[in-house]
Amino acid sequence: MVLRKGKGKQAALIVSLVLIMLTIAACGNDTNGKEQPSGNDSATTTRPENDGPLAKYEPAIELTAMKNLYGDERYLPGDDLNNNVWTRAYAEELGIKVNYKWAVAGEGFQQKVTMSIASNDLPDIMTLPAKDYFTLAKAGKLADLTPYFDKYASDTLKSTLNADGGKQMKTAYVDGKLYGIPQTGGSDATADMIWIRQDWLENLNLSVPETLDDVIEIAMAFRNDDPDKNGVKDTFGIGFQKDLNSGTGSYEGFFAAYHAYGKAWVRGEDGKITYGALKPGMKDALAKLREMFAEDLIDVEFGVKDWKKVGEDIAAGKIGLFYGREGLPWMSAKDAIVNNPKAEWISVPIVSSDGKPAKPATNVTMERYFAVRADVQYPEALIKIINLFQDRINNPKTTMDMLSKFGVDPVSGINFAAYAFGGLDPSEDKPNMYFQQINAVIEGKETVDNIHPEAVRYYNTIKNYMDKGMDKGADPLGWNYYKFLGPESSWKIISHYRENNLFERSAWFGLPTKTMSQKGATLDKLQEETFIKILTGSAPVSDYDSFVENWKKLGGNQITEEVNEWYNSTFEN
Template sequence: MVQRKGKHTVLILALVLMMITVAACGNNTNGKEQPTGNDSTAAVRPENDGPLAKYEPEIELTAMKNLYGDERYLPGDNLNNNVWTRAYEDELGIKVNYKWAVAGEGFQQKVTMSIASNDLPDIMTLPAKDYFTLAKAGKLADLTPYFDKYASDTLKSTLNADGGKQMKTAYVDGKLYGIPQTGGSDATADMIWIRQDWLKNLNLSVPETLDDVIEIAKAFRNDDPDKNGVKDTFGIGFQKDLTSSTGSFEGFFAAYHAYGKAWIRGEDGKITYGAIKPGMKDALAKLREMFAEDLIDVEFGIKDWKKVGEDIAAGKIGLFYGREGLPWMSAKDAIVNNPKAEWISVPIVSSDGKPAKPATNVTMERYFAVRADVQYPEALIKIINLFQDKINNPKTTMEMLNKFGVDPASGINFAAYAFGGLDPSEDKPNMYYKQINDVLEGKEQLDNIHPEAVRYYNTIKNYIDKGMDKGADPLGWNYYKFLGPESSWKIISYYRENNLFERSAWFGLPTKTMSQKGATLDKLQEETFIKILTGSAPVSDYDTFVENWKKLGGDQITEEVNEWYNSTFGN
């Protein structure tokens, strides 16, 4: 027995030695063993440790990546070897090794599989629901002790661009387990997009009231606005969903001070659902009239925003509610197809003289986090800091932006390679719009504005100086209509300056009752609204909808939304 035990011991030792040898070979780079983020003997935090201090020797962290699906690389580069991974290694002493990278719906599936198999990488990009689940289960590192020390001033500024509201959602039971992938709500505001050349053809003015919008819709449907001799244009473009980047109903509802999907916080501090506000019934009644008058495409109920975009690009739609990005989307396609097309954006209008306020919303979709057993959790914050230092730092240079942002030679957006890339979405386009137009108006010197804004300015100025020829310079037109003197961000600036945003008060995870009954309530709302709009149900059905919505869970959801808001932000 003793002899047999000795043989087993020798065998076990041999296997262990073999595993150590294989592991050492697998972790060896250029003959140098690399410690992992969990190796307690590997690296020592720098004596003067801080936001961008380098680990010596370097540490290695595994990661996951949510791809866009259209990534391109320079020759010799790939996901694990590019300008950003090299910067992490050279400047921070962190070798990032992506275990996996997936685009589209496959990303959520891969995250779910990784959680189920307990095979999570060291640093993660987590969908919101998984972030909170893992945090409560003790699977994520508590970043609370590290954030103040390691987060750079630029990162803190980025996360506070909205007053810190999105950052507050990252706390779980008072502890910070991740950094939110912030999004801007200003960019979700509706505005009215109109073919100005059609207005000129029909001797019509820019709308100032909802009645004006309806009169324009009638003319665009019935009076041959494109002068081709055929009745082939729609009055106004809508698509099947209540809110959308193109063909949205939300801007129309706002004319009646109601909202299809937003949660509105009243002067009394209570939050209510925008779709049950009194003005919604009148909004639906007016849409019903417009549909009966053939101003709305009879097939709108089966068209998504992409299909409506195709109609816009084909010159079938010249009036619709949409967001600020249209110069890069269907409006761009429209001027490529027809360089004579003239698009303008104007603020949404009211039905009753009271200011119409566009709804804005932000969805907390992703959080950057660290697995609980990683020895250097602050490394995540350093990685995110580096993006801020290269891209968003007020002292960054054009050379830096060309190297780590959009490459002017290849057109590749290197920033997409970064882990934890964050922009101060509320401030950045607003700031660039002001800086660019101040320079154009002679109020500011070009040398004093952000280098990234300089790039946009140069494109816009070149477009203006060369006669604003859309056909010859469609990219110049894109930037001009996006950030120039007659741009979508001019409209957003107008909204901000006049305090016209109606910011949706709820943007957290689905509440308990939302998860259970939200889909049923959404279906009830959509079916009721479509039936009323198309005339297959009376307008009075709206009152029945409100009663049923409340009984079937709406009242409970409203209570939960208020509880979430008060516990997150205070009363």
């Protein structure tokens, strides 16, 4: 840090300030901010004539940036973060030279963001965690993109952002102004389905479950009737783990049988949003789980096992029935077939405890927003950079060559898309479209030439697997794709949910509200503790009623109010 002459007092202040900074890692020196270039140092640059979504700056402008990494990035020889297929494309096609000031993977990312904010050392274009995005926007430190968005956002970007009707996009507005582009993503993939060992069903002459009673009957049989025919009682009835929210051994699908949810916020027909755990069915759901635990259908140790541990049981052939998400063909279900190629998995839609259809909950988390620092000369450059990603990857007219060059490289296996700045997926899951296209081709209703190049790639794998007699042992990758996007796949279940309008989309997905930040931890503890105690029989079912009372009293009522307020102010104006 440079100290200016004749400012002794201030210098002393700065010194002590720096010392204090060393201690609390996250506080700043705004008052003595560094004089750094505002990013666009080429003062001669003007906006291009015929300016548009992908118009080039002449001469090129420079922008500093920051990035969150996945931690497993690999580069082609000679390439690095500041010199790769994307940065070259930004420079050549847009006239934007992107310089990453820093890039961090994992939890370090948030710390680094906090540090950058505290030391007032933000790059020109930023990937911001949601909380920091809103704080910075409110503090006036981000550029207002409202005047630029309509003009510069390409059609592909607009359709990517609007695939869910613009719901996720709307969360980016602060007091009616747009300060960033949300990293959108689909939520269908968070829906639960039931995963069952088909070979076990056949061994015991059972059929696919259609009601919750069927599920319980299967669980009983899986526990007691030796479904793997090894002569040992070593299988569990149904797999659960310790967390309310999980992709494997989930509770949400089970609760949904009673039209209640562990974590989702449900918007009723009257427009009021309530917490899923307070729904009247929850008490019966817990009582039923308690019954199942008492009948020894659930591993007595489920309460200390996380999803990875339960995954080990699934892989080891101890669990053949559980609620889980679409990714299982890539996870423990796959390990199970690798360990035992006779294992056969099917996924079926969740079932109901009464005549009313069960609706799986979905949720989306708005984790990150892409934004520009307030004093940057050409804020629209951010939108252009994001446009380029959409143009190369999500554009319906993109080609296989484009995808190989900018997406996953078939030769080295490197995913170049990970180096792009502001890479974002449509707010509806792409696999939905791929599933439709692939199966249309398989059924002969469509030709390969007419479907998205990425879908073609998956189609070829699936077709190859089917043509060669569906041999899991010889072609596990074929099995992965077959169970993921093929004719008997997890995305078929999701498409069933979609066609029948069965999703219960969690109505709240904003930043934690004020009371949530203060009381959330306490309320979560209360809920988890009460639920697990009821399940394991160490507390009576009637404890649920006092949980509801306490939850409301300890801040839940206020949180519900805030959630409704958030919803109404975000979507109802």
